[in-house]
Amino acid sequence: MNPITPIINGMAITxxxxxxxxxxxxxxxxxxxxxxxxxGLHALNVSHDKAKCVACYLCPTVCPAKCITVEAxxxxxxxxxxxxxxxxxxxxxFCGYCVEACPVDAVRMTGEFELANYKRxxxxxxxxxxxxxx
Amino acid sequence: xxxEILGLPMMYYIAMVAKVLxxxxxxxxxxxxxxxxxxxxxxxxxxxxxxxxxGWHGLLQPIADGVKLFxxxxxIPSQASTFAFLIAPLIALIPAFITFAVIPFGGVIxxxxxxxxxxxxxxxxxxxxQVFDVxxxxxxxxxxSSLGVYGIVLAGWASNSKYSLMGGLRASAQMISYELAxxxxxxxxxxxxxxxxxxxxxxxxSGMGGFEWYLFKQPLAAFIFFICSLAEINRTPFDxxxxxxxxxxxxxxxxxxxKYAMFFMAxxxxxxxxxxxxxxxxxGGWNGPLTAAMPLLGPVYFIAKVYFLMFVCMWIRATLPRYxxxxxxxxxxxxxxxxxxxxxxxxxxxxxxx
Numbered sequence: 001m002n003p004i005t006p007i008i009n010g011m012a013i014t015x016x017x018x019x020x021x022x023x024x025x026x027x028x029x030x031x032x033x034x035x036x037x038x039x040g041l042h043a044l045n046v047s048h049d050k051a052k053c054v055a056c057y058l059c060p061t062v063c064p065a066k067c068i069t070v071e072a073x074x075x076x077x078x079x080x081x082x083x084x085x086x087x088x089x090x091x092x093x094f095c096g097y098c099v100e101a102c103p104v105d106a107v108r109m110t111g112e113f114e115l116a117n118y119k120r121x122x123x124x125x126x127x128x129x130x131x132x133x134x
Numbered sequence: 135x136x137x138e139i140l141g142l143p144m145m146y147y148i149a150m151v152a153k154v155l156x157x158x159x160x161x162x163x164x165x166x167x168x169x170x171x172x173x174x175x176x177x178x179x180x181x182x183x184x185x186x187x188x189g190w191h192g193l194l195q196p197i198a199d200g201v202k203l204f205x206x207x208x209x210i211p212s213q214a215s216t217f218a219f220l221i222a223p224l225i226a227l228i229p230a231f232i233t234f235a236v237i238p239f240g241g242v243i244x245x246x247x248x249x250x251x252x253x254x255x256x257x258x259x260x261x262x263x264q265v266f267d268v269x270x271x272x273x274x275x276x277x278x279s280s281l282g283v284y285g286i287v288l289a290g291w292a293s294n295s296k297y298s299l300m301g302g303l304r305a306s307a308q309m310i311s312y313e314l315a316x317x318x319x320x321x322x323x324x325x326x327x328x329x330x331x332x333x334x335x336x337x338x339x340s341g342m343g344g345f346e347w348y349l350f351k352q353p354l355a356a357f358i359f360f361i362c363s364l365a366e367i368n369r370t371p372f373d374x375x376x377x378x379x380x381x382x383x384x385x386x387x388x389x390x391x392x393k394y395a396m397f398f399m400a401x402x403x404x405x406x407x408x409x410x411x412x413x414x415x416x417x418g419g420w421n422g423p424l425t426a427a428m429p430l431l432g433p434v435y436f437i438a439k440v441y442f443l444m445f446v447c448m449w450i451r452a453t454l455p456r457y458x459x460x461x462x463x464x465x466x467x468x469x470x471x472x473x474x475x476x477x478x479x480x481x482x483x484x485x486x487x488x
Binding site: 013 | 175177178179180181182183186449450453454
């Protein structure tokens with residue numbers, strides 16, 4: 001086969017690409033737009049100033065990574081609520097099964113993806129930290 | 135003006151030092167910014183941005199790289215042959231720079247009544263009324279460019295590491311094969327010019343508004359010379375001596391800090407030299423419109439042509455993958471050398487009848 005034409009074609013392609021708009025995202029200054037159904041950090045939904053969670057234990061049961069810890073308590077109205085709701089982000093695989101399993105729509109996933117931290121302890125998100133992300 | 139040293143006017147020495155300084159600083163800056171240009175151009179060809187953070191659009195990147203390399207730890211392997219290991223980067227770097235002594239980058243300019251030819255190793259003899267330069271300029275360049283391989287071979291051998299040795303051996307084999315074809319291809323140019331002096335060769339290409347360039351008379355020779363020169367200075371797609379994927383950077387595996395930087399400066403300086411030589415031999419050197427009226431336009435045209443060829447080098451690098459070793463040898467020995475020989479014969483036959 002003629003060895004020259006492929007080289008010329010290749011050169012033409014590279015030259016053409018030089019005038020295309022670069023796809024690079026200048027990350028810390030430009031932020032990516034995450035998709036609507038992106039599965040990032042969890043958030044506990046709030047209703048009437050309280051977490052919706054009723055501590056039914058369906059999310060820790062379905063969780064394949066076993067990263068959710070829930071402890072149930074009873075409030076003044078004899079309603080069940082989660083005294084402890086912790087997610088260990090080092091174990092979480094962001095599968096979203098907890099969101100699917102929740103019968104009261106108490107947990108959702110946000111577009112937050114920058115989850116780096118300095119200490120291992122900081123990766124365990126307590127109920128308060130999960131509530132903050134509204 | 136009246137003072138004379140060794141029979142030459144004072145102005146001669148001033149002009150010489152000025153030419154050396156200007157050319158050297160300019161080449162150094164070009165080398166530094168060639169690295170930046172290469173990263174930018176290849177970046178954009180791959181639809182990326184290239185360096186963007188240091189300075190406006192990454193313009194300070196070469197300086198940041200230089201400073202970083204300066205402060206890196208200097209490591210000499212305990213099993214290395216220390217003297218050869220230390221001297222190798224210098225042997226690679228110096229021939230790359232001293233070739234600029236004979237490349238004419240402009241016509242004759244006049245400063246305070248004294249005529250200065252814009253070529254480092256040349257002077258204007260007022261009594262004879264003509265420019266004297268190194269009359270075997272091309273031979274000098276060929277000699278210097280083949281000296282450069284010693285630095286690489288020595289680096290590969292002195293590092294006492296298998297990868298480095300492989301890189302060094304590949305470099306020597308590759309350079310020997312491609313030097314032949316490059317040398318043969320410029321013989322066709324000498325057959326037309328009848329001189330080895332680069333100033334004369336540039337003068338011969340000055341007529342007809344650019345159509346006297348040897349590129350048009352010897353297109354095959356120009357093509358072979360440029361490709362073989364790329365192979366000789368180990369640019370992609372012929373960068374087998376440093377082949378990152380198979381030889382872990384080849385001859386410079388064991389090098390660090392400024393010595394490593396020296397190899398890269400040598401590589402880029404060689405690229406500038408090769409482009410400058412191709413411009414001089416085939417693209418009419420500093421010739422261009424209006425150079426007779428404004429001699430200072432000469433260097434501008436020269437630099438523009440050199441930068442264009444450097445862009446072509448980077449363009450080739452962005453396009454082609456590395457050749458396999460047997461393909462490289464096949465291309466050198468079985469394609470370029472026979473074609474260059476045929477080119478000489480055909481030039482001779484045509485030259486005999488015209």
